[in-house]
Amino acid sequence: MTQTEGRTALVELSGVSKNYGNVRALEGVSLEVHAGEITCVLGDNGAGKSTLIKIIAGLHQHDGGTLSLDGEETRLASPREALDRGIATVYQDLAVVPLMPVWRNFFLGSEPRKGVAPFKRMDVEHMRRTTHAELLRMGIDLRDVDQPIGTLSGGERQCVAIARAVYFGAKVLVLDEPTAALGVKQSGVVLKYVAAARDQGLGVVLITHNPHHAYLVGDRFVLLKRGTMVGNHEREDITLDELTRQMAGGNELDDLRHELQRPS
Amino acid sequence: MNATQVTEADERLLHTSALRKLMGRPELGSVVGAIAVFVFFAFFADSFLRASSLSTVLYAASTIGIMAVPVALLMIGGEFDLSAGVMVTSSALVSSMFSYQMTANVWVGVGVSLLVTLAIGAFNGFMLTRTKLPSFIITLGTFLMLTGLNLGFTKLIDGTVSTKSIADMEGFPSAHDVFAATITVGGVGFKVTILWWLALVAVASWILLRTRAGNWIFAVGGNKDAARAVGVPVTRTKIGLYMGVGLGAWISGQHLLFSYDVVQSGEGVGNELIYIIAAVIGGCLITGGYGSAVGSAVGAFIFGMTSKGIVFAEWNPDWFKFFLGAMLLLATLLNAWVRKRAEATK
Numbered sequence: 001m002t003q004t005e006g007r008t009a010l011v012e013l014s015g016v017s018k019n020y021g022n023v024r025a026l027e028g029v030s031l032e033v034h035a036g037e038i039t040c041v042l043g044d045n046g047a048g049k050s051t052l053i054k055i056i057a058g059l060h061q062h063d064g065g066t067l068s069l070d071g072e073e074t075r076l077a078s079p080r081e082a083l084d085r086g087i088a089t090v091y092q093d094l095a096v097v098p099l100m101p102v103w104r105n106f107f108l109g110s111e112p113r114k115g116v117a118p119f120k121r122m123d124v125e126h127m128r129r130t131t132h133a134e135l136l137r138m139g140i141d142l143r144d145v146d147q148p149i150g151t152l153s154g155g156e157r158q159c160v161a162i163a164r165a166v167y168f169g170a171k172v173l174v175l176d177e178p179t180a181a182l183g184v185k186q187s188g189v190v191l192k193y194v195a196a197a198r199d200q201g202l203g204v205v206l207i208t209h210n211p212h213h214a215y216l217v218g219d220r221f222v223l224l225k226r227g228t229m230v231g232n233h234e235r236e237d238i239t240l241d242e243l244t245r246q247m248a249g250g251n252e253l254d255d256l257r258h259e260l261q262r263p264s
Numbered sequence: 265m266n267a268t269q270v271t272e273a274d275e276r277l278l279h280t281s282a283l284r285k286l287m288g289r290p291e292l293g294s295v296v297g298a299i300a301v302f303v304f305f306a307f308f309a310d311s312f313l314r315a316s317s318l319s320t321v322l323y324a325a326s327t328i329g330i331m332a333v334p335v336a337l338l339m340i341g342g343e344f345d346l347s348a349g350v351m352v353t354s355s356a357l358v359s360s361m362f363s364y365q366m367t368a369n370v371w372v373g374v375g376v377s378l379l380v381t382l383a384i385g386a387f388n389g390f391m392l393t394r395t396k397l398p399s400f401i402i403t404l405g406t407f408l409m410l411t412g413l414n415l416g417f418t419k420l421i422d423g424t425v426s427t428k429s430i431a432d433m434e435g436f437p438s439a440h441d442v443f444a445a446t447i448t449v450g451g452v453g454f455k456v457t458i459l460w461w462l463a464l465v466a467v468a469s470w471i472l473l474r475t476r477a478g479n480w481i482f483a484v485g486g487n488k489d490a491a492r493a494v495g496v497p498v499t500r501t502k503i504g505l506y507m508g509v510g511l512g513a514w515i516s517g518q519h520l521l522f523s524y525d526v527v528q529s530g531e532g533v534g535n536e537l538i539y540i541i542a543a544v545i546g547g548c549l550i551t552g553g554y555g556s557a558v559g560s561a562v563g564a565f566i567f568g569m570t571s572k573g574i575v576f577a578e579w580n581p582d583w584f585k586f587f588l589g590a591m592l593l594l595a596t597l598l599n600a601w602v603r604k605r606a607e608a609t610k
Contacts, residue, residue, distance in 0.1 A: 057493070080495040091493055097486035099553045100479075108483055109494035111476040121474045164494075
């Protein structure tokens with residue numbers, strides 16, 4: 001990529017493939033994520049988006065190709081390792097534990113503690129205060145951080161998860177279909193936080209099957225289809241119409257339109 | 265405590281009344297139930313309100329409660345342990361037989377027994393996390409194996425279904441003091457198991473509400489995959505919870521042994537369900553992610569009041585199981601209703 005010469009990508013995938021037994025889930029996919037930029041991964045159901053996300057998040061290891069963080073080739077053994085290397089992943093349906101209070105969810109897995117062993121305990125006051133303050137900073141004014149997070153709306157839950165990742169100093173934010181289950185207004189709210197995270201200098205991977213959402217915020221677009229990469233575009237190289245067309249099936253869509261045309 | 269703190273942050277919280285807070289507690293349903301049972305027996309059983317009766321009820325509650333605490337934690341963590349009942353017997357058998365066969369001092373057997381119960385717990389947890397089978401199957405297997413081992417080993421070594429008396433062995437008096445002493449307060453004798461029980465409730469509550477491990481327990485029970493995704497060590501947490509059940513079984517087993525001096529190897533079958541019932545009455549969700557240690561204690565107290573209250577009322581104790589079953593249904597319905605209300609009005 002000529003445009004990014006001299007800059008090292010936070011995350012760079014090159015020709016990555018992944019097999020589940022004899023099923024080829026992903027083949028020859030490349031993408032790069034830079035600080036302060038949003039890389040969108042687009043694809044229909046079953047295109048391999050989830051597999052890709054799991055490789056970046058450390059849930060699965062890739063079988064072929066290379067994964068580099070800050071220019072250093074590596075292999076992520078676990079989600080914990082990915083987190084430690086600054087990659088935070090927010091999943092569409094498993095971002096939070098619904099029955100737990102907001103503040104417990106916010107700090108889950110990275111609880112601040114005080115006191116000496118064996119009496120080390122969570123710094124609950126600090127956790128409550130920080131949760132409230134951090135969410136307020138993202139524009140979510142919570143009445144009560146003690147309420148189960150399941151009582152928040154889908155958009156708010158996504159935002160809590162994003163705010164959490166930002167607070168814990170993530171360098172790369174991976175978002176799995178953050179707007180998939182949301183209404184128009186809620187989607188807008190979430191995209192605003194995605195943009196806010198980008199403006200704070202994070203590299204963002206936005207997985208979506210909505211080209212309109214992607215084009216609103218994206219800097220580069222990777223298109224997946226049946227496990228292979230069918231497109232990798234910079235923003236200036238592609239229009240929303242072209243992106244939508246490719247996403248919707250490209251030439252297949254033209255054929256479909258032709259077939260469905262009313263006889264005039 | 266937190267009310268004042270958050271109130272400063274947001275004035276709207278003033279509308280969240282103390283009642284609403286109370287409604288959100290998992291143990292509320294069980295407390296209401298406990299009061300109802302208490303009033304019921306106070307009315308129908310003349311001797312129920314005596315201090316000596318209270319001691320008897322608390323003792324019965326404590327023998328169940330000691331196990332109900334770790335079982336409740338395990339349920340909050342999203343799993344069952346059907347081997348918990350017979351593990352108590354295994355624990356007593358190991359101390360008794362190891363001491364008798366190998367050494368002269370019972371404390372050695374007590375120590376070995378702790379290692380064995382922790383190992384059984386770790387085995388349960390390891391099998392569960394490795395095979396990803398439901399805990400119902402894994403611990404049903406352990407339950408059957410332990411039941412067989414308890415009887416088999418005892419017959420093999422002692423020739424009968426009970427162990428030999430260890431009452432004249434070194435260390436028996438001190439071990440008896442620790443696990444089965446009676447403490448007299450105001451002329452009424454209280455069993456030391458009540459202290460063990462209360463201590464376990466306190467420690468478990470602290471772990472659940474104030475430590476990182478507690479956060480992990482709620483998380484692995486509430487949404488295991490989300491917990492794993494944010495870096496919670498799910499496997500370690502689950503194995504730890506099963507080892508907690510092992511610890512409880514060790515305390516209960518030592519009490520079983522040292523309150524007499526022999527152990528019947530067939531005991532304990534069926535108790536695992538009573539522990540689960542106590543935890544569920546106390547507000548633990550059967551699907552995990554919600555509940556409390558205090559609730560399990562209230563559940564055990566309801567069990568103690570019902571089992572002894574029927575005796576004090578001079579009714580046929582055969583009715584006890586019916587009461588327990590009815591209580592379980594009522595408590596579960598009440599808990600579900602309370603939780604729905606609490607969440608809807610937020």
